[in-house]
Amino acid sequence: MVCSSISTVPHCHIRAQSQMAAGDLAVFDAGRCADGYALGLAVGRRFGDAIRSRMRRDLVLREQLLPFASTAPARPLLAALQAANRERYPRYWDELVGTADGSGVPLLHVILVNFRKEILPFVPKEGGRVTEEEPDGDCSDVLLVGESTAIAAHNEDGNVALVGHTYLVKATLPDGVSITAYTCAGELPSCAFGFNSNGVAFTLDSVPPVNDEIVPGAIARNFVSRDLLEARSLEDAIHRISSPKVSVGHSYNLMDVRGRRIVNVETASGNRFTVHDAGASPFFHANMYRHLQVNQVQDENSMSREKRAAQFSVGSKEEALSLLGDTADEKYPIFMTGPVLYTLCTVLFDLDEETMTIYSGNPKNRDIALVIPLL
DSSP: OOBOOTTTSTTBOBSBOSOOOBTBOEEEEEEEBSSHHHHHHHHHHHTHHHHHHHHHHOHHIIIIIHHHHTSTTHHHHHHHHHHHHHHHOHHHHHHHHHHHHHHTOOHHHHHHHHSHHHHGGGSBOGGGOBOOOOOOOOOEEEEEEOSSOEEEEEEEEEEGGGTTOEEEEEEEOTTSOEEEEEEETTSOSOSSEEEETTSEEEEEEOOOBOGGGOOTTSBOHHHHHHHHTTOSSHHHHHHHHHSSOBSSOOEEEEEETTTTEEEEEEEETTTEEEEEEOOSSOEEEOSSOSSSOOOBOOOHHHHHHHHHHTTOOOOSHHHHHHHHTOOOSSSSOSSOBOSSEEEEEEEEEETTTTEEEEEOSOGGGOOEEEEEEOO
């Protein structure tokens, strides 16, 4: 049922303002929105409580980003980030502003969490030194394209501040393309995973380049992944993530649902990127570069997960879910349960069934929270 709530959310027809039953995951369909600000405003109003709660609990924001933002060295960095991203992606910038206005959260707070990866490497640590950012250790993926199976399975891992502060956003863009995105409270959709009605889907993994590889004040990853939601094809998706002059690189697992193709694309500053096609041998990706040659932080968490994954034989989606639910390594489990890092959910994209399935809890238990058709 379509509800016309123009006076409540300008330029948007809201289909569902209440939470839908999907485990602990709230789903919001903003309907057709005329512009970026209207979409951000609708999301901000619907999830204002979650956004405000996340901002209160996020210790990285409170103890690092906000104090740094008030210092002299931060001003030119923040100004450059805002100018570069607003100029390249004006509609997504308006969306960010709308999210702040709709939730009642200061715009600075929303800006900082969306630029977190581009700011933290420049925040002085103890003794006033700028040190390598500690890797997040967030997200693990298994990609497999064989004769009988074409899947991308993904653990969405995050800081404890994100527990209970994520939601699923659906919307129809002005050109008629619909998007579905798993979203962290206060951030642009999606820094995690999503898909659109063009048959393009994706999951994301952070990667840890050393500080010398980072370009200050350039294009931010949250804006690139927001743009990825609007890709017209797999080739267009690769172009959208490889063409911007990014500050920090990323790992993108891209899917062509209709073409039954999955690729992993690793990017870095200086418009560097490589493409790896998934095949019948399972491809596991944690949070280190696998094929693009980049100087990177040696992340023990990722290396431990990669070593453990190599011990698995994966030829089906059930085996992929078992791998992502593994907790054998007590210090660095693939399925994370705290105290700092948590697996927020697991998602399985099945290109043959054309579905996105979200699991709550350990995916080995097959506790399905939500199933959504990809086409």
